[in-house]
Amino acid sequence: MDKTDKTGGVPVPTVADVAAAAGVSTATVSRCLNSPGVVSEKTLKKVLEAVDRLGYAPNFSARALASNRTNMIGAIIPTMENAIFARGLQAFQEELQKNGRTLLVASSSYRSDLEEEQIRALTARGADALLLIGYHRDSRLYEFLEKRRIPYVVAWAYDPAKPHLSVGFNNRAAMRQLADEVIGKGHRKLACISADTAENDRARERVNGIRDAMEAAGLDPASLDIIETSYAIDAGDAAFRALVGAKTPPTAVICGNDVLAVGALRAALALGMNVPEDVSITGFDNIELAGLAPVPLTTVHVPHRRMGQFAAQALLAALGGTPPPHSTELPAELCLRATLARAPAG
Amino acid sequence: MDKTDKTGGVPVPTVADVAAAAGVSTATVSRCLNSPGVVSEKTLKKVLEAVDRLGYAPNFSARALASNRTNMIGAIIPTMENAIFARGLQAFQEELQKNGRTLLVASSSYRSDLEEEQIRALTARGADALLLIGYHRDSRLYEFLEKRRIPYVVAWAYDPAKPHLSVGFNNRAAMRQLADEVIGKGHRKLACISADTAENDRARERVNGIRDAMEAAGLDPASLDIIETSYAIDAGDAAFRALVGAKTPPTAVICGNDVLAVGALRAALALGMNVPEDVSITGFDNIELAGLAPVPLTTVHVPHRRMGQFAAQALLAALGGTPPPHSTELPAELCLRATLARAPAG
DNA sequence: ACAAAAAATGTAACCGCTTACATTCAGTTT
DNA sequence: AAACTGAATGTAAGCGGTTACATTTTTTGT
Numbered sequence: 030m031d032k033t034d035k036t037g038g039v040p041v042p043t044v045a046d047v048a049a050a051a052g053v054s055t056a057t058v059s060r061c062l063n064s065p066g067v068v069s070e071k072t073l074k075k076v077l078e079a080v081d082r083l084g085y086a087p088n089f090s091a092r093a094l095a096s097n098r099t100n101m102i103g104a105i106i107p108t109m110e111n112a113i114f115a116r117g118l119q120a121f122q123e124e125l126q127k128n129g130r131t132l133l134v135a136s137s138s139y140r141s142d143l144e145e146e147q148i149r150a151l152t153a154r155g156a157d158a159l160l161l162i163g164y165h166r167d168s169r170l171y172e173f174l175e176k177r178r179i180p181y182v183v184a185w186a187y188d189p190a191k192p193h194l195s196v197g198f199n200n201r202a203a204m205r206q207l208a209d210e211v212i213g214k215g216h217r218k219l220a221c222i223s224a225d226t227a228e229n230d231r232a233r234e235r236v237n238g239i240r241d242a243m244e245a246a247g248l249d250p251a252s253l254d255i256i257e258t259s260y261a262i263d264a265g266d267a268a269f270r271a272l273v274g275a276k277t278p279p280t281a282v283i284c285g286n287d288v289l290a291v292g293a294l295r296a297a298l299a300l301g302m303n304v305p306e307d308v309s310i311t312g313f314d315n316i317e318l319a320g321l322a323p324v325p326l327t328t329v330h331v332p333h334r335r336m337g338q339f340a341a342q343a344l345l346a347a348l349g350g351t352p353p354p355h356s357t358e359l360p361a362e363l364c365l366r367a368t369l370a371r372a373p374a375g
Numbered sequence: 376m377d378k379t380d381k382t383g384g385v386p387v388p389t390v391a392d393v394a395a396a397a398g399v400s401t402a403t404v405s406r407c408l409n410s411p412g413v414v415s416e417k418t419l420k421k422v423l424e425a426v427d428r429l430g431y432a433p434n435f436s437a438r439a440l441a442s443n444r445t446n447m448i449g450a451i452i453p454t455m456e457n458a459i460f461a462r463g464l465q466a467f468q469e470e471l472q473k474n475g476r477t478l479l480v481a482s483s484s485y486r487s488d489l490e491e492e493q494i495r496a497l498t499a500r501g502a503d504a505l506l507l508i509g510y511h512r513d514s515r516l517y518e519f520l521e522k523r524r525i526p527y528v529v530a531w532a533y534d535p536a537k538p539h540l541s542v543g544f545n546n547r548a549a550m551r552q553l554a555d556e557v558i559g560k561g562h563r564k565l566a567c568i569s570a571d572t573a574e575n576d577r578a579r580e581r582v583n584g585i586r587d588a589m590e591a592a593g594l595d596p597a598s599l600d601i602i603e604t605s606y607a608i609d610a611g612d613a614a615f616r617a618l619v620g621a622k623t624p625p626t627a628v629i630c631g632n633d634v635l636a637v638g639a640l641r642a643a644l645a646l647g648m649n650v651p652e653d654v655s656i657t658g659f660d661n662i663e664l665a666g667l668a669p670v671p672l673t674t675v676h677v678p679h680r681r682m683g684q685f686a687a688q689a690l691l692a693a694l695g696g697t698p699p700p701h702s703t704e705l706p707a708e709l710c711l712r713a714t715l716a717r718a719p720a721g
Numbered sequence: 722a723c724a725a726a727a728a729a730t731g732t733a734a735c736c737g738c739t740t741a742c743a744t745t746c747a748g749t750t751t
Numbered sequence: 752a753a754a755c756t757g758a759a760t761g762t763a764a765g766c767g768g769t770t771a772c773a774t775t776t777t778t779t780g781t
């Protein structure tokens with residue numbers, strides 16, 4: 030306690046100071062803080078009293094070094110910009126906090142190369158476990174994590190065939206359900222605005238879900254017009270204009286997420302079309318925006334908060350050992366609003 | 376390299392391994408990584424070669440313990456739920472990343488007690504610097520940070536009178552500007568839906584801005600109906616209903632942020648009112664939602680991304696020493712859309 | 722009351738890295 | 752060639768905790 034820290038700040042008390050103040054050894058202080066059960070009532074009280082008299086707080090770097098765990102959990106998400114992951118991330122963080130863990134965040138901007146970099150960066154930083162979005166990534170990375178014994182959970186997707194711990198929903202089935210609904214309304218000429226499907230398994234599965242529905246309904250899946258673009262309102266707007274400019278414009282445009290759908294909707298209205306009378310538009314995610322759009326969006330409700338919370342619990346279980354973590358499939362439910370209606374006659 | 380890590384994972388190479396492989400001392404390895412300038416070309420190459428042959432990555436906890444800096448920067452924001460802080464936080468993180476720092480996140484749910492807890496938690500975790508939102512907090516906390524010599528930046532607000540490093544805009548002046556515009560449209564009976572002003576200086580300043588405008592226009596500031604509520608769409612909806620139920624309902628409802636405004640707008644439309652013919656509604660922030668609401672929202676545009684980026688730069692400067700950091704006032708500009716119009720005759 | 726078992730506490734090594742200081746080495750200067 | 756530099760490298764002492772193991776204290780059984 031008598032030495033000032035390197036930056037000239039105020040001296041910060043250490044275990045040794047607390048030990049001295051309480052008249053015990055540093056080991057006992059450490060035990061009082063980490064496994065209070067094994068020390069006697071009397072010393073526990075004595076030590077805790079000293080702790081808060083001195084305002085002691087353990088140095089996490091030292092603790093991390095000695096115990097080989099940082100109590101930090103990393104999350105690598107495609108973006109924090111819009112609400113797609115924000116709610117889930119918030120829930121994830123709340124759950125971690127409740128359990129004394131801290132959240133490390135990095136964003137990959139939907140790029141695999143950046144994601145890889147971030148995974149390595151966060152593990153180097155000592156993240157005890159990781160939250161990852163979707164399954165698509167180089168198998169090298171999965172091997173890296175397995176070798177290092179770093180627990181991870183794949184969220185926002187659920188595929189029982191995949192060997193990874195995951196918490197999410199079946200993107201393909203959810204979109205299939207929505208597409209069934211669309212087709213049930215008499216739409217025959219469908220189009221789709223999607224994120225890049227090459228590196229984004231959720232986007233890919235959603236498109237597959239549409240194809241499944243078409244096939245089941247006797248429509249040719251190849252007749253589905255697909256535009257792949259980035260997840261932005263303007264991109265949705267532009268894509269929609271391209272689609273309706275085609276020789277046989279679709280009567281329904283199924284979008285890979287709500288952001289694209291809102292962009293498409295904006296374009297439709299700007300072009301003087303009536304939604305849903307002239308064209309139906311659907312989204313995916315059910316972010317706040319969806320219910321508040323100029324025409325409330327028909328979409329698929331994704332259980333953001335529960336996903337975040339369950340993902341945190343799964344990782345904590347994986348770290349703590351008990352009970353063993355298990356993958357969880359959460360339901361994604363149709364959310365029917367105003368942008369979907371019967372196909373115009375013709 | 377011959378010992379396996381505690382969890383039974385694969386052995387992770389250490390400086391000692393690299394040193395042995397390169398035939399130098401650990402000090403030299405450390406220097407190659409941290410100040411390559413002071414070692415000879417030859418050894419540098421030798422060491423770097425060994426580093427990537429062994430796949431060595433420094434252990435950050437050890438590094439942090441030894442060097443007394445973690446290269447992690449903490450951000451404590453009220454919420455990640457909606458887009459209010461998300462864009463800024465994303466920009467903040469990008470800038471940190473570009474400079475080899477990692478972002479630690481905690482959210483306070485707009486509660487001072489939780490914020491205090493988080494500030495202490497993140498500093499205990501070793502955050503080298505902190506991003507804080509707004510000025511309002513116990514002076515004990517500021518003293519704590521000063522004593523510990525932990526740089527911090529206050530963002531989303533800018534008040535030259537405050538002694539803290541800050542990056543943001545003048546909430547009062549920005550709202551004043553908007554209120555001037557509202558009053559200029561002939562509105563005389565104003566109301567305001569705000570977040571709690573007791574613990575939220577940004578909310579408070581915004582309300583003060585409205586009062587400034589009223590005073591300047593010869594209106595009695597005391598005639599401003601204020602409802603304080605939480606930042607949620609439903610809260611805005613409920614507050615609006617309460618306001619229009621009064622004996623002399625306002626012709627313009629100025630909301631503390633876009634989320635509240637969208638709620639108010641929803642309520643107005645649900646009540647069968649025409650916006651802006653029957654009532655004007657304004658927001659604040661210009662989040663994505665604002666431009667896409669059923670009636671596009673008149674609001675104040677806040678430079679989210681630049682704030683995040685500048686805040687990061689200011690902290691990096693404070694840590695690096697050069698150049699010395701300085702507070703920055705960014706402009707917040709009026710964003711006139713459809714929800715504001717002339718007051719109805721009467 | 723005494724030995725044995727159990728519980729509580731202390732001692733000290735170690736986690737992996739940085740860095741002050743000591744040492745070595747190569748190049749100048751005289 | 753000796754003495755003197757300054758640059759490059761090595762040695763080893765921490766950084767602040769945790770924890771295996773040793774030791775002391777308390778409890779239990781007879």
